[in-house]
Amino acid sequence: MERDLVRWLCQRLPAHRRLLVGPGDDAAIVRMTADENLVATTDMLMDGVDFELARHEPERIGRKALAVNLSDLAAMAAQPVAALISLALPRQGGEDLARRLYDGIMPLAAEFDCPIAGGDVNSWDGPLVISVTALGEVPHQRRWRRSGATPGDAILVTGQFGGSILGRHFDFAPRIHEALWLADNATIHAAIDVSDGLSLDLARVCEASGCGAHIDLKNVPIAAAAADLSRQRNDGSTPLDHALTDGEDFELILAVPPDTADQLLREQPLDTPLTRIGTFVSQQGLFTISEDGQRSPLMPRGYEHRLDA
Amino acid sequence: MERDLVRWLCQRLPAHRRLLVGPGDDAAIVRMTADENLVATTDMLMDGVDFELARHEPERIGRKALAVNLSDLAAMAAQPVAALISLALPRQGGEDLARRLYDGIMPLAAEFDCPIAGGDVNSWDGPLVISVTALGEVPHQRRWRRSGATPGDAILVTGQFGGSILGRHFDFAPRIHEALWLADNATIHAAIDVSDGLSLDLARVCEASGCGAHIDLKNVPIAAAAADLSRQRNDGSTPLDHALTDGEDFELILAVPPDTADQLLREQPLDTPLTRIGTFVSQQGLFTISEDGQRSPLMPRGYEHRLDA
Numbered sequence: 001m002e003r004d005l006v007r008w009l010c011q012r013l014p015a016h017r018r019l020l021v022g023p024g025d026d027a028a029i030v031r032m033t034a035d036e037n038l039v040a041t042t043d044m045l046m047d048g049v050d051f052e053l054a055r056h057e058p059e060r061i062g063r064k065a066l067a068v069n070l071s072d073l074a075a076m077a078a079q080p081v082a083a084l085i086s087l088a089l090p091r092q093g094g095e096d097l098a099r100r101l102y103d104g105i106m107p108l109a110a111e112f113d114c115p116i117a118g119g120d121v122n123s124w125d126g127p128l129v130i131s132v133t134a135l136g137e138v139p140h141q142r143r144w145r146r147s148g149a150t151p152g153d154a155i156l157v158t159g160q161f162g163g164s165i166l167g168r169h170f171d172f173a174p175r176i177h178e179a180l181w182l183a184d185n186a187t188i189h190a191a192i193d194v195s196d197g198l199s200l201d202l203a204r205v206c207e208a209s210g211c212g213a214h215i216d217l218k219n220v221p222i223a224a225a226a227a228d229l230s231r232q233r234n235d236g237s238t239p240l241d242h243a244l245t246d247g248e249d250f251e252l253i254l255a256v257p258p259d260t261a262d263q264l265l266r267e268q269p270l271d272t273p274l275t276r277i278g279t280f281v282s283q284q285g286l287f288t289i290s291e292d293g294q295r296s297p298l299m300p301r302g303y304e305h306r307l308d309a
Numbered sequence: 310m311e312r313d314l315v316r317w318l319c320q321r322l323p324a325h326r327r328l329l330v331g332p333g334d335d336a337a338i339v340r341m342t343a344d345e346n347l348v349a350t351t352d353m354l355m356d357g358v359d360f361e362l363a364r365h366e367p368e369r370i371g372r373k374a375l376a377v378n379l380s381d382l383a384a385m386a387a388q389p390v391a392a393l394i395s396l397a398l399p400r401q402g403g404e405d406l407a408r409r410l411y412d413g414i415m416p417l418a419a420e421f422d423c424p425i426a427g428g429d430v431n432s433w434d435g436p437l438v439i440s441v442t443a444l445g446e447v448p449h450q451r452r453w454r455r456s457g458a459t460p461g462d463a464i465l466v467t468g469q470f471g472g473s474i475l476g477r478h479f480d481f482a483p484r485i486h487e488a489l490w491l492a493d494n495a496t497i498h499a500a501i502d503v504s505d506g507l508s509l510d511l512a513r514v515c516e517a518s519g520c521g522a523h524i525d526l527k528n529v530p531i532a533a534a535a536a537d538l539s540r541q542r543n544d545g546s547t548p549l550d551h552a553l554t555d556g557e558d559f560e561l562i563l564a565v566p567p568d569t570a571d572q573l574l575r576e577q578p579l580d581t582p583l584t585r586i587g588t589f590v591s592q593q594g595l596f597t598i599s600e601d602g603q604r605s606p607l608m609p610r611g612y613e614h615r616l617d618a
Contacts, residue, residue, distance in 0.1 A: 026455070027348045037341065040444060047435075072336045076338065082347075117349050124355050124357065126355065131429075133349075135347070135349065146335070208333075
């Protein structure tokens, strides 16, 4: 089976100026820009954990597997360079499944100018597993990290949060363009993409930076899906709860010096809205601030099962 | 669970001059040599296909997962730069398993100066899956590929073949040092590493190069394990059959101009023996040559289930 599949793939995958040797050899050779560093990230998605093959279209699953990795590149403000894709396919219907996965992967790869440099196709008696590695590059001086937030920095976020399980966790746009624009045009002290939950990923920035955060709950941008999910579940969780804890929003949290933040908020230079949800502070921990200035601790919550190593 | 594991990992993984940002952020940042191209390869190993967790030590499984990828870098004569490792761990005992996998991975990574730049740790109800991406670099002018073999080139191989299932498929040495020496000191027209079988991988070089090969069967270097396996199986397969078809030898097949080949064979400059097993010819297909010069077609056989994309 795999031989036909690999032929199909090699025919479908377009040539790219960066791919000096593309799929079909022992490894790919990729042309890098001479004065840039390499950025590398990998995420594995598994049936029953990150998607349900019985319920979800393979094209959306494939798209998601690449998109979550592009989102990690966005968190480093990296230009995508290439991606590698490994599949463990169920024996039954595996070839058709692989084609449909790639039908979801390839348009997204093209959209972000990220050639598929290679991969590995396997079949087995287990459930579908997709492992993607995304490679990018950044100028030598650029180091967007989680650890650079400074007390006094504004906490800015792209987009809206909550209820992604209703569909957005498949169809979100990785914030590559936004990150590249910001890296070129503004001072950003720290960044992370929200995979596991707004409060949890914000807590990670705080932990890595050795600081804390005040959150203005009334300013948290809540997605319409968060309200839908709150109604559907009817378990007492508010739309705000969903926004703070659901995860898989794949929006960016940014630590931005206050003057820069003011200007960005005024000018809104991105296609995606930027919102200020609070301020980094020296005292460690997450805190909410009420209308009358009262401070209360906020327990970071989210999806704890998948942590990047 | 994963949080402790990731902490353990981040403490264990040594700093490396190339890792400007290592494990623990959204992505790693890796310093490349300015005038080199990036080489990238990925292989996924699955319980029940590439190893049996119930029978094999996790340290050997982890080592193998990295080693097969380093072998692909060797086939491109690439200097390792970094590796990324994704795990799908069974829930039961997954953390201990991950530590033991890494105990096998880390010494091999250190041996080949290949820092672990990051990865992804997941747990699920399925069997163990390990996906490794290895990154390397090559000078701009270097392009070891499968497709460069020329009629008249000698077919040289490193090491010995057959019976790897008795242990060598775990404990083999990726031929990185050998490949780098050859790339720096000799003209090599084409190369592949033998993952799926000597005859099958040789046929792939022929197919990619648009040529064929004559094989002198009496010169094929047969591993002692091939004879052991032939005795154990007692199914009529000779040691030579095992050498030609078993796969997972992870030795190199090289297409070498005849003068260069003669010199290499005379001088034997590598720690691993180099052996000439035949000649690339213009007529497509694999052929054996008997003592009296008779030519017979040889059907390439090997492990067909996992083909690189």
